[in-house]
Amino acid sequence: MITCKDFLRELNDFLDETTDPVLRAELERHINECPNCWVICDTTKKTIQVYKGMEAQNLPEPVHERLMSMIAKKKPGCCGGGDTH
Secondary structure: OOOHHHHHHHHHHHHHOOOOHHHHHHHHHHHHHOHHHHHHHHHHHHHHHHHHOOOOOOOOHHHHHHHHHHHHHHOOOOOOOOOOO
């Protein structure tokens, strides 16, 4: 029996259609019975479709610097910021 946690762990492969047929059938059965997982799957699928055709955009340098600074503050040792000990 597939749980919601199992489904979320397999979501990427499910959407890429790389799961084996037996597991895929179990995952499909789960999302047909679980409205929460169905919404997650449907929303993720639609989000991928929206972004799939878009070209990558570069961040303006000030935005990139602020983002990297915030990441460094959240995770010491990351991106050259914070203490590594």
